[in-house]
Amino acid sequence: MITASELTKRYGDKTVVSDLTFTVRPGTVTGFLGPNGAGKSTTMRMILGLDAPTHGSATVGDRAYADHSAPLHEVGALLEARSVHPGRTAYHHLVALALTHGIPRSRVAHVLDLTGLTDVAGQRVKGFSLGMGQRLGIAAALLGDPATVILDEPVNGLDPEGVLWIRTLLKSLAAEGRTVFVSSHLMSEMALTAEHLIIIGRGRLLADTTVDRFVRESGAGTVKVVTPEAGLLTELLAAPEVDVTSSAPGALEVRGTDAEHIGRTAAAHGIPLFELTPHAASLEEAFMDLTRDSLEFAAHLEPA
Amino acid sequence: MTTIALTPARVLRSEWHKLWTVRSTWIMLAAATALTVGVGIAIAASYDQDGGEAARFDPVQFLLFGTQFSQIILAVVAVLFISGEYGTGMVRSTMVAVPRRIPVLWSKAGVVTAVTFTATLATLLVTFVSGQLFLDGTDKELSLTDPGVFGTLLAGTAGLTALALIGLGLGALLRSVPGGITAFIGGVTVLPEVLRMFPYDVMDSVAKYFPGRAAEGLMTLRDTSDYATTGPALLALTLWTAAILAAAALLLKRRDV
Numbered sequence: 001m002i003t004a005s006e007l008t009k010r011y012g013d014k015t016v017v018s019d020l021t022f023t024v025r026p027g028t029v030t031g032f033l034g035p036n037g038a039g040k041s042t043t044m045r046m047i048l049g050l051d052a053p054t055h056g057s058a059t060v061g062d063r064a065y066a067d068h069s070a071p072l073h074e075v076g077a078l079l080e081a082r083s084v085h086p087g088r089t090a091y092h093h094l095v096a097l098a099l100t101h102g103i104p105r106s107r108v109a110h111v112l113d114l115t116g117l118t119d120v121a122g123q124r125v126k127g128f129s130l131g132m133g134q135r136l137g138i139a140a141a142l143l144g145d146p147a148t149v150i151l152d153e154p155v156n157g158l159d160p161e162g163v164l165w166i167r168t169l170l171k172s173l174a175a176e177g178r179t180v181f182v183s184s185h186l187m188s189e190m191a192l193t194a195e196h197l198i199i200i201g202r203g204r205l206l207a208d209t210t211v212d213r214f215v216r217e218s219g220a221g222t223v224k225v226v227t228p229e230a231g232l233l234t235e236l237l238a239a240p241e242v243d244v245t246s247s248a249p250g251a252l253e254v255r256g257t258d259a260e261h262i263g264r265t266a267a268a269h270g271i272p273l274f275e276l277t278p279h280a281a282s283l284e285e286a287f288m289d290l291t292r293d294s295l296e297f298a299a300h301l302e303p304a
Numbered sequence: 305m306t307t308i309a310l311t312p313a314r315v316l317r318s319e320w321h322k323l324w325t326v327r328s329t330w331i332m333l334a335a336a337t338a339l340t341v342g343v344g345i346a347i348a349a350s351y352d353q354d355g356g357e358a359a360r361f362d363p364v365q366f367l368l369f370g371t372q373f374s375q376i377i378l379a380v381v382a383v384l385f386i387s388g389e390y391g392t393g394m395v396r397s398t399m400v401a402v403p404r405r406i407p408v409l410w411s412k413a414g415v416v417t418a419v420t421f422t423a424t425l426a427t428l429l430v431t432f433v434s435g436q437l438f439l440d441g442t443d444k445e446l447s448l449t450d451p452g453v454f455g456t457l458l459a460g461t462a463g464l465t466a467l468a469l470i471g472l473g474l475g476a477l478l479r480s481v482p483g484g485i486t487a488f489i490g491g492v493t494v495l496p497e498v499l500r501m502f503p504y505d506v507m508d509s510v511a512k513y514f515p516g517r518a519a520e521g522l523m524t525l526r527d528t529s530d531y532a533t534t535g536p537a538l539l540a541l542t543l544w545t546a547a548i549l550a551a552a553a554l555l556l557k558r559r560d561v
């Protein structure tokens with residue numbers, strides 16, 4: 001269990017993480033989503049005590065991470081891909097970490113095996129591909145048989161087989177009753193792995209929900225309407241939460257209401273409809289909708 | 305089976321393991337040793353007691369001239385030992401394993417002390433003994449058992465160990481390999497010489513207690529006015545080392561990793 005309360009990080013007058021309060025529970029995979037630069041890594045670093053919060057606090061289990069007598073047994077973490085000395089072999093990297101806690105070498109061999117690195121364990125990390133580096137980071141995270149696993153963008157640089165392996169691994173870790181907290185900037189990836197979602201943008205909490213509820217409530221679904229009375233229908237549908245746009249004469253894109261309401265409204269006023277097509281939002285669209293206003297580096301693609 | 309828990313003794317073992325599992329440690333320690341012994345033998349073999357300045361040479365220190373270079377190599381090992389972790393990102397793995405952070409610095413200091421002291425003492429003994437093979441019958445002929453000789457080698461070893469610890473402290477403060485090395489060379493070897501250029505006697509006296517000069521003076525068998533005497537020199541080095549490591553510890557605790 002991870003608890004963040006009013007977690008805030010400021011660098012000078014730039015606020016990277018702002019008043020984040022959330023709980024990550026054991027037994028499920030919790031996705032930590034946000035666009036690049038949203039403050040995900042900083043939040044994870046504060047949970048692990050690498051960065052000190054400007055305000056607020058984070059605990060893992062019942063206390064701050066640094067206050068545990070066996071921190072690696074409490075939390076296993078994968079931070080930025082390369083947190084390794086490139087001149088050391090994978091085996092010795094893991095042994096050096098294991099020695100701090102008296103973790104036996106048999107466990108080192110076990111996590112190497114688990115991550116498929118046994119054959120390259122004697123090679124210096126310098127020659128590792130991005131994917132092998134990620135696997136080594138995950139091996140290090142699992143070294144202490146931790147109750148909580150924190151992984152920052154674990155699928156980065158992995159091939160499709162590796163991505164599948166991560167998904168299976170995360171689900172099995174959660175099924176064993178562990179707390180699994182995984183960050184990603186890809187909603188589609190989280191939809192396949194996570195059950196619970198914590199979404200942030202510009203350091204602020206945007207949503208703390210389940211994947212199912214997020215899709216249902218996101219309201220990003222659109223209904224395409226084709227009618228000769230487009231202007232009249234637009235007026236009739238007008239409401240604060242409804243957004244109507246027109247891409248071509250007689251064709252409307254309606255957001256914020258459903259096909260049933262549009263159909264009944266049209267029928268009540270004798271407006272003929274040639275087409276009434278609901279488009280369920282993809283998770284990616286719902287996510288982009290939610291975070292659009294909080295993008296730090298939004299791409300502005302405007303016609304010249 | 306022993307309990308899995310974080311203990312200071314285990315952090316020390318981890319740091320010991322880290323030092324020896326990168327190739328640069330072996331290469332640089334071998335280079336430091338070879339340089340000190342090699343330069344010592346070369347000086348001894350070419351020694352001419354009737355040469356102009358020969359009489360001025362201290363009989364122990366002149367054989368250890370190679371330490372002028374090897375002290376920098378030893379300091380670089382120490383700088384790399386900590387700031388190399390920042391350069392590579394290893395420090396994040398280290399500080400996640402040891403989130404209280406401070407035991408990492410003390411363990412690194414312990415490992416640097418043990419390794420530098422042992423390696424340097426062995427190197428200075430070998431340098432002295434092999435150098436003396438060429439000095440039979442000259443005015444610099446000395447034996448390890450002559451009064452003060454072993455003590456001088458021991459004090460010299462302590463001085464070089466302190467310099468390596470200062471390198472570790474600078475590496476921890478600056479968190480950058482080039483920064484740490486530059487600060488060491490600038491602060492320890494160049495600064496005292498700059499101070500001596502001022503035409504005031506007081507500057508010269510102050511410079512004697514700067515780390516590089518204090519360590520150099522510890523390698524002399526005879527006291528001269530060029531250097532501080534053994535006791536004050538050791539005290540000065542201890543204070544420099546303690547101050548730099550204390551500052552490093554304070555910042556390690558305070559700064560984000």
